[in-house]
Amino acid sequence: MPYARKARDRGQVALEYLGFVPVLLLVALAGIQVGLIAYAAQQAGTAARAGARAASLEQSAQAACSNAVSDWLTVTCGAGGGGDEVTVTAVVRIPSVVPGWQFDPAEKTATMPLDRTGAERGTP
Template identity: 70%
Template sequence: MRYGRERTRVRVRASARARARDRGQVAIEYLGFIPVLLIVGLAGLQIGAVAYAAEQAATAARAGARAASLRQDAQTACAGAVSGSLKVSCTGGGGGGDSVTVTASVDIPQLVPGWSFGAAHKTATMPLDH
């Protein structure tokens, strides 16, 4: 009988030692997962910046085409339609027949170093105002 109780005590002590060794395991796993969370978060922010630049390029192209259809300066209208922190350039303003086409290019902001996406390009066509 006594032999069985001793064996149980040894098992209890061994499991207590194992629990003591595992105490910091969750903290270590969390610290190892933080870089993954940061990369996913930064990727989400960068995708948002790409979508925002594309939306701003579409707005600039429409504004430039509208100004060109009224025989005004398309470049000024493009620059005025975009948020001040973004760099925009518009080309076109001419067209064949009774419409005008303007293409706007907005540089996509680089939020994460090393992740460069170039520029977003959008085109808009408007009928000439007679």
């Protein structure tokens, strides 16, 4: 029997697989994390545009920012500017799925002109 297995070789493949499972899990979690980073950046851009649109109409930028992002994300918006335009910066905290990995928040800015025509006519 040229291909007879020795009793001590049984289970070797299972042990090698178990040793490789943590590496596979880490790669999978890193892939999910990259997707979360991209999603948070996209949501920050959406929140900044919504906040700038609301602020240009003299409404609450923070409320518009919060309504524009997914409920499980945390967003803060700050409005500024002067003259004929308003600038809103949205900051979205990036959640971490890999223990020990921390990321700076995603930050996006949007600028829109103030809508003075509606205010002058007395319409919202």
